[in-house]
Amino acid sequence: MPDIKLTPLGAGQDVGRSCLLLSMGGKNIMLDCGMHMGFNDERRFPDFSYIVPEGPITSHIDCVIISHFHLEHCGALPYMSEVIGFNGPIYMTRPTKALVPILYEELRKLNLQNKGNTNYCSTQAVKNCIKKITAVDLHQSIMVDNELEIKAYYAGHVLGAAMFWIKVGSQSVVYTGDFNMNPDRHLGAAWIDKCQPDVLITESHYATTNPTKKRCSDEDFLKYVHDCLSRGGKVLIPIFILGRAQELCLILDQYWQKMNLTYPIYFATESLTERTNSYYKMFISWTNQQMHKSNPEGEAFEFKHIKSFHRSYTDDPEPMVVLATNGMLQAGLSMQIFKEWAHDEKNLLILPDICEKGTLGHKIMSGAREIQFRNNEIIKVLLQVEQMDFDAVADLNGLIQLIEQCAPKNVVLVHGHHEHRQLLLSKTNKEIRFECEILSTGETCVFESFVRMPTEHELHLFTNEHKRICRARGPPPTPIKRTNVFTVHVAEEKRIVMLNMNVVEGCKGNFNIEQTLNFRAKYNLDDPTTPSSSSEPKLKTLDKLFILFREKLKDWKVKLDEDNSKVIVESVELDVVVPDEKVPSRTNLTISWKNRDDDIARYIMEVLSNLS
Known part of the structure; x- marks a missing residue:
């Protein structure tokens, strides 16, 4: 799979004329097409010559995505479409499509007053441009072609603003434009799935701003x-x-x-x-x-x-x-x-x-x-x-919240300044691990991408391999000597399967591709001191488990989450769900973990079994 490339054509380390060229999986996508309100010459537009020195760009761009109706994000769209020349698909939400003609009419009047060029935003040019726009609904999956898929998520900020998830093959990118993680008087807070994109491209103008009420x-x-x-x-x-x-x-x-x-x-x-x-x-x-x-x-x-x-x-x-x-x-x-x-x-x-x-x-x-x-x-x-700050744009905490929400592998900050990167990294807690880049206009950043392919395997093969490695070392697990489970996946009849390591000899040194598996187990625990009513049972049982495993796993950082609703050790989360109404003394537990922490999870379950 080709690498992911990103080049700002405007608003790299500055504000205004937001426009980025995203190349992934053999597709070229333009993200926003804004203008700079401080200039009346060619500097007000993105540098389209990076795509092609002159002439139409239809054959070079697969689609254009507009995040919202502010002119610094969509003002150059009629110029790109009708003057430079682009006849491909343009995507934006329904409210944005309805509102951009109003902004373009205002822009035309401003240009007349300033005696600037109005040809690119004439009434006819705007009409021709609007005809090329396809309106999208939130969470609607749009197939641009057989390989390129996009989906819009609510961004707050202004009416119709959206964050876009873009996918080609196994590669994915999230682009935000401006967004707001806090609701205001008439708009809600931005939200997106935990889609784990290869790259998150996000607004950073307020990255140095701490939240105020x-x-x-x-x-x-x-x-x-x-x-x-x-x-x-x-x-x-x-x-x-x-x-x-x-x-x-x-x-x-x-x-x-x-x-x-x-x-x-x-x-x-x-x-x-x-x-x-x-x-x-x-x-x-x-x-x-x-x-x-x-x-x-x-x-x-x-x-x-x-x-x-x-x-x-x-x-x-x-x-x-x-x-x-x-x-x-x-x-x-x-x-x-x-x-x-x-x-x-x-x-x-x-x-x-x-x-x-x-x-x-x-x-x-x-x-x-x-x-x-x-x-x-x-x-x-x-x-x-x-x-005064009237702009409903995410501050530093909002950026961190978005990163936690969608869990990207890499982060690119645009529409802001270089010092924002260092502040964002210094404020990010240790649990958020990501690569952060900030680009200048015209600078290209390349992100290495790995192919994701679903696998099929029987759980007992993974379990047996884990037991074989752990047999020589007694519990509890320690951070010094972790368990690394090696397996071999092979292609078999158009699918990927996992082989038993006893069958394949000498493979451990030759295969070094990390697999991430997510596990979840439900567990019943008898707690005779716990009543069956009110919210107290959950807290009492959770407190007991927290104290127990903090003592048992002394070498690990055992903690409660922010809501005091889960016990957490690495990726292992122990959640007290609800008391079992049929058996007053029995509490329902859910344990979830990633395979890298399988040794901790199994030790926790072994301790729980002994308690029962």
Whole structure:
């Protein structure tokens, strides 16, 4: 099986224009196709010349996968599809397919205002691009061709965002884009199977960020807003038309209702408010359980205190809150309103956490107090500026949680900076073993891949071999001298079978391929002191077992899991399931382990047998 190759065409060790070329099993897959909002020339697009120097790329790319609708992840898609030339399949979730045309329309208007190139995002170009998109549902297995399979998993972050599992033959990769492991007011937490991919490619922009309570962030945000309005000021919040905008509207609308406030809140998106909110109602099933249950028809997105904005309101002397596009102040109403309000120190500008380099938002975040525009217009920044984290992206703990959840063999960090790798590795506990890489744009990383093939064998052959090796050494097992079971697998009638080692002589030194087998056994244990009701029996029996095996296995690290529900020794997990109602004194146990720790598991079962 060929190795897995990964090359960032953009957003390797920076933020913006996310695009990666994944090569595996003879297939080439493009992961995201974003743009950089800080440039108006070719630097805003990924480097497609890496695929082919010039001309269409259809024959070189098997499919394109888009993780979510943010422009830094999908903004260059019409350019790649209609200008460079790509007629192959493009995959994204149903909400993303419904929402990207709105973002592309906003992009076209921004380019017109900045006198940039609009050919690649013209109305017709976008229509042609959208026709090539195939919408996918969560957990739906899609066969791109006879060998290439993809599946989408819920990513949180924004409506429709997905993580994708990609499989060719026995090789597999998981790509996340942006994701969020914590639920917010309208979206749930990201989740994925323990699919054990060869490579996990994940967002890392917030890898250096430690978690903070979201509730406190909401309170700080509302306090800044309310204080500004109370002193007669105006609040400008630059936002993108989709994503965090809806979250902020929910926060403000609920606070206004609770506090019975009358200050006007405006959503300045040039008449697109109703259209965007209608999609949030349509895809209410993508929101978190509480939102879906309490608002089955999407009533929460019918904001009672938020109205459409008119440009004439800019000069209104009364306090107000305005949420206006563009989120980085590059163009649009947000930039025009900023010019009008920047001179008044009573006013407040609240900026999102991510503003790409080269944008007006980034300059202000960096401390600029005087801004010169293209027409030589100079604006002094006297208003209060606050930088707040509105982005629902996983922090350091979220990255570690994702790694634990899907159990990859290798990890690649993209859309972030080099120092994130060292911090992530230093914070990762010893139980998570993985190779972590961080790539620059244009740099290729190669991952060695092994063929996985299911095997058939009789359990007694494995057991007999284990007993033969362990016979000379009495229990208990020790970490110094582990049991390594050697077997021989051979092809027989289109299947793989395991032979008895007594039949094959001299093979131990010639075969060195590690096999991983998972075992599970159920066990009944009599515990006369345990009552048959309440949750106490489980705890009492578990505590007794923990003390027992900590004494018996002194050379090993015997511990309880975080929930105090299992005794753990290496890969061996001993779980007290439930008391047996028919026999009050009998407790049901489940023991699971990997073959590398078979000696420990068998010793534990032998001790349990003696107890019974």
